[in-house]
Amino acid sequence: MKKSLSLLVAIAMVFSMFATVAAAATDTQSKYNELKKAGVFRGTGDGSAALENEMTRAEFAGIIARLTGVTSSGTAKFNDVPGSHWASKDIAAVAEAGYMEGTGNNKFAPSKNVTLQELIKVAVTIVGLEIDEDATVEGKAGAWAQPYIAAAIAAGLIQPLGDYTANATRGDLVDVTYEVYQVLQNIAKVKGYEVVSATKVVVSFSDGGKVEVELDKPLKLGKNTITVTYKDREYKVEVEFEAVAASAKAVGAKKIEVTFNQAIDDSKAKFAVKNGIAERVVDKAAFSDDKKKAVLELTTKLQAGETTVTISGIDKDDVVAKFTAEDERITQVKFKSDKLALSTNANGTPNYTEAKVGYQILNQYGEEASNVGTPTFQVGKPTTNVTSANGVLTIQVPATSPFYLGEKVIITGYLRLSTYGVTISETLEVGQPATVDSVEVKGLYHPDNKELNTGSTFSDYVLLLEVKDQYGNKLDASKFNNGAFVTVSNPGIFNVNTTATDNNGPNKDQVGIQLAAPAFTPGFDGKNTIRIMTLSGKQYSYDVEVKKAATVQKITLSAPSQVVAANDVTVKIPFVAEDQFGNQIKKYSDLVGKIVLSPTPTAQNPAGLQLKQDYVTKEAYIELTLPTPDPNQQIAIPYPIMAYVSGTPNTSQIVINIEKPAYPESISGLTSDVAASLAQGATTTIKPDYIKVKDNYGRDKKLADLLSANTHKVVVSVADNNPDVVSLSKTELANANDSITVTALQKGNERIKVQLVNKADNSVVYSYESFVFSVVDNSGIAEYAIDQVPKLSNKLNRQVDLKVVGKRSNGTTVALPLDAYTATASNGVVVRGGKIDASGFNGTFTDGEGKATLKVTIVATGETLERELVISNAALAVTSFELENANGLEAKDLVVKGSVANLTQNNDVVRNVFGTLKVKDQFGFKMSAAEGADLSNFNVTVANIDNVAGAAITYTNNGQSGDTVTVSGIDQGDSFSLIFVSKVSGASITLRVVAE
Structure with a gap:
């Protein structure tokens, strides 16, 4: 049997005092002085080292406790060590750590002197030497000590001795303790830990190392002890585990910062954001290096209201963080430079009659805001013509009053917003014309994020750039082309189009350099360096790796x-x-x-x-x-x-x-949409979608398709031809929109026959007779209940169903007729025909909500059921969307597909796609155009265009009102995204549009 202790080599000097030739670097007194300074040893009563004296086990326990740093909150448990003993806590600590043991019969013998064999065992245990518990040695030694002595000899750490039972002197203890002390200084200590998840902990050590521990069992709330192995040494680490909690705040118009109380597993985290009544789509989540923060980027701007961030996947329960968001506010109009840059003439010389400066419109987060209008500027210089557009202020003056270098020009301006205004007033200095001063490479872009390889279409890849002049203003492609040139290090891998263009990148708003095919085909794989040099002599480079194409x-x-x-x-x-x-x-x-x-x-x-x-x-x-x-x-x-x-x-x-050809062969049943248990007078409906049909190969078939093809029909009848328990409104389902109403007549059971009939010869394909209607009278109903009533709106056309049901003693729900109960409500709320209408509510609204009492009286029993109704007077707002086929387009799973002709009919792609949206309010009702579901009430953004053939897709007024956005140039195979954002609620949906 072996006991794992480790650190074989590191203790090579521990037992040097036992060697025949002393190998100590310093004398024992010097070692003592150093250990005393470190607080390990203490002097005797007269202050001397007393190196020749022997030492008791209690004194030895104190030295070991101070050497290793172990402590105990209690006192020793040995019979001969009372709690009042001066070394009780030290003895308890070394015993709990396993460094020292008792002498038997639960005794420690604190006054007994320490022997050499005891010293050897403790030293080997502390530094972690592997032992064989079956090993023996020559020389006088206790059986318990021989494995430790044998391990020390086998490692070449000591010379064999004749007697290990002799008492050790304080000098012996100093020599051994000093070597152990030296070793312990080189053993890494646990510095801290980080809980990544309930099953993952990262432990850090004093030497900078880290160990990621995957736990078999999840941590429990509170204190946990885990075992970690580091450099062949085991450590017990006490870990405090607390439930994951998070806080959140807005850090941008479309950004939320979520802060966690501990590191989380970012690979499992999923975020959902609800802002006011609208769900917000999280476009991306970027985590900090320590996994304790995440910045969420939304597809739409936050609006004022309570905002809830729900994080799932990181704990057994969802983690929720709430904050109050505010509307975007414009707080500043700011010039990008303190210089007015002169324009240039056609020959490149300065034009002293025109100067420009870039400006920014910033929100409360310091971000550039869009679609907020254009500031009005005034210039403190006579006879000027001022224009501002696309973030650039242009000032023109007559040739009789030109600008001059170094001239100070006072510029004031204001941006008028709906309820307030923002002003600016700065003095700028006229400077040299803007030139390309810096180029930042943003990376290589492909619309589908395809890997670049030798088989790629190189022209599909664009190197995105951010180009700035000497004043910090962004420059467009034409300015870049006039102020810089581009080369590649190896045209055999690929070339570049040396003319940069605008409108590149995922949002079509960046300067880009398009790659081009290599000088010959096939091209090489390897690294190619794109070099950019400005006319001012600055150089930039970007390495692009082209892999060998998979064939x-x-x-x-x-x-x-x-x-x-x-x-x-x-x-x-x-x-x-x-x-x-x-x-x-x-x-x-x-x-x-x-x-x-x-x-x-x-x-x-x-x-x-x-x-x-x-x-x-x-x-x-x-x-x-x-x-x-x-x-x-x-x-x-x-x-x-x-x-x-x-x-x-x-x-x-x-x-x-x-x-052989498939054909509809059987009916396998009816869906649960058909109520099987009815009270007298109640009704239920049989529709084609509620009948399950299979073909001769056991595959599901849609009955509606068979009816639409006019090949089959369904005949429904009472099996015994005596409709005394239920009656049917008709007996045939001949087309996809047909339905049969079943009415319960009297108590009893009625089996029905559902027959699939081939219309060609009127033959019965299959007869299904396993569905039974059970009709009960009042005595068969054990209790009555009102289904949950959702929050009501006080707006017109927002009636909700009132569903009162019976319950049989076995729990079966029984459908009731409307005349089985009477229903009334207070405060102007009307109940009529099984519908609740709150449009006439005349009660009091508090914080946008009012209450009414619904009373339902069961006719048969006189029993009265009550339920509180909640009525909202909130304005109708878009909160969710559903897709439905329309305008010849197929819409499902956030994808709208159709032919080019159908997509472009009436030259209005955006409106045709918008037609597939069923816009719903916060009460779950489809909204009409007048209620806010008109395209003009949405901003629309075209994004992620993928041209596969023909002309390029072009668009206008991107990101603006939907009724002004146009899309053209669509060819078969093209695809793009349309993002619809409600101007009122901010609710959004992103649809992928595919031309088939």
């Missing part, structure tokens, strides 16, 4: 997981394409033209395989168009398909069994 090496086809029926028309064929490294290739652009599929469709025979693109994900899929089905097919027909990689022998061939 398609292998393709493997698989059979579809479901049955392929002859009349399925098209089927997706699963496949895996791999590069030379074994990595999967999924992007359409990486596969098109590189794999060959067979059979290939033709105009005469459209059956076969095609590689197609998912325009949303940009991934490829293989679609098989099936041959024209034979209605008389009775057996599976094998259909071979093949794919191979161009220029390689790598092929994949499989045979798909095309089964």
Whole structure:
């Protein structure tokens, strides 16, 4: 059996006092003096070192406690060490640490002298030498001591002695303690810890090292002791764990800073923000290095109101932080420089009749604000013409009163806002014309964040720049082109378009340099340096790494997981394409033209395989168009398909069994939308969507599709042909919008028959007879209840359903007829036809809310149920959105897809896409245009444009009122995002628009 202690080499000098030749660097007295200065040793009563004296176990315990720094909050537990003993706490500390043990029978023998073998054991234990507990030694020693002595000898740390039981002198103790002291100075100590999560702790050490500890069991609230191994040494660390808490505040118009009370696992954190009544979309979250802070960037600006940040994924419960946000306020108009820069003439000479300076409109966070108007400026110089646009103030003067270098010009201005104004007054000095002074490279940009490799389309990549003049003003591409030039170190990797352009980057607002194809094809992989030199001699460089392109090496086809029926028309064929490294290739652009599929469709025979693109994900899929089905097919027909990689022998061939045509075969039941338990007089509805149909292969089919195709109908009847328990309003569902009302007549059970009928020959395809309506009378209802009533609005057309139900003794809910109860409400709230209407509320509103009492009296029992109603007089505001197909466009999962013709109909792309939005207020009702759901009540931003063919997509009035934003130049395969932001509530939705 072995006891792990560690640190073998570090203690090489510990036992040098036992060697035949002394190896101490200093004499014992000097060691004593140093240890005394360190507080380890203390002098005797007369102050001398008394090195020749022997030492008691109690004195030894004190030295060990001071040497190692161990302490105890209690007193020794040994029978012979009373709490009043001067060394009781030291003895307790070294015993708890495992450095010293008792002598047996729960005794410590504090007055007994320390022996050499005791000294050896304690020293070995402290510094951590590995021992073999079965080891023995020659020489006189206790059995318990021999493993420790053997370990010291085996390590070459001591010479064998004849007697280890002899008492040690204070001098012996000084020599050993000094060497242990030296070792301990080199052993790292726990400096601190950081709780990353309930299962992850990072422990830091005095030598700068850190250990990340993954725990098998989560930390408990309060104090925990964990074990960490560092440099082969085990440490017990007491960790305080507290529940994760967070605070939040606005640090920008669209930024929130969240501060945590401890480091969190940023890979698991998910943020949701609710500002007032609107949900805010978190665009990105940036964490600090210590993982204790996160700055959230929203897609829309915060508005005044309580704001809640909910963080999920970092604790068993969501962490919530709240703060009160305020509207963006313009606080300052500021010039970007203290200089008025002269313009230049066509030949590059200074134009002394025109000068410019950039200005900023800043909000309370020091950020530049947009769409807030243009300041009005006045210049303290006669006969001036002043214009301001796009953040630049231009001053023109006549040639008879030109500017001169160093001239002081007083400029005042004001920006008039809705309820206040902001002024500026500064004196600027006329300076030399603006030139390119600094260039900051912001990085390489690709709209899809594609990796750059030798197979890339280099023109899709743009190096983004921020260019400034000597006055700190941003310059556009034309100024950059006139003041700098660009080269590359290796045109064999790629070239650049030496003319920079504007409108680059994700928001189309940055200067960019477009990459170009290499000087020859194929180009090299490797590092290429883009060098930028200004005319003033400043140089900037940016290294771009081009990786060797992955090439398609292998393709493997698989059979579809479901049955392929002859009349399925098209089927997706699963496949895996791999590069030379074994990595999967999924992007359409990486596969098109590189794999060959067979059979290939033709105009005469459209059956076969095609590689197609998912325009949303940009991934490829293989679609098989099936041959024209034979209605008389009775057996599976094998259909071979093949794919191979161009220029390689790598092929994949499989045979798909095309089964006989599918047809609707059975009805498997009704959904829970059809109430099975009814009170007398109650009704429920059967609609096509509530009937579950399967085909002959067990696949789900939509009944509505069969009805729309006019191939089938559904006939519903009472199974016994005696409709005495329930009655049906009609017996057929012939089209997708049909419905049947079921009315409960009298107590009893009624089984119904639901038949799927082929309209071609009026034959019954399947008859389902397992659904039973259970009708109960009043005696069958054990209790009554009112379903939860949401908060009501006092605006028109905002009635909510009143749902009163019965409960049977087994808990089954029973649908009730409207005449089973009477309902009234106070303060002008009206209940009529199962609806609650609060538009006539005449009670008192307090903080925007009023109350009324709803009373429901059950007719059969006379029982009265009451519920408090809450009515809000808040203005209707956009809070959420749903998507619905409209204008020929398919809309779901935040993606709107349609043909170019449908997207661009009436030359109004934005309005066509907006038509797919069902705009809902805070009460869950769809809003009308008059109530705020008109496009003019939204700001619209076009972003993340991906042109794949044809003309470039262009737009106007980006970020402004939706009815003024235009988008044009759309071709098939193009995609872009439209961000709709309510001007009133700030609620937003981002839609990806795809032209198919």
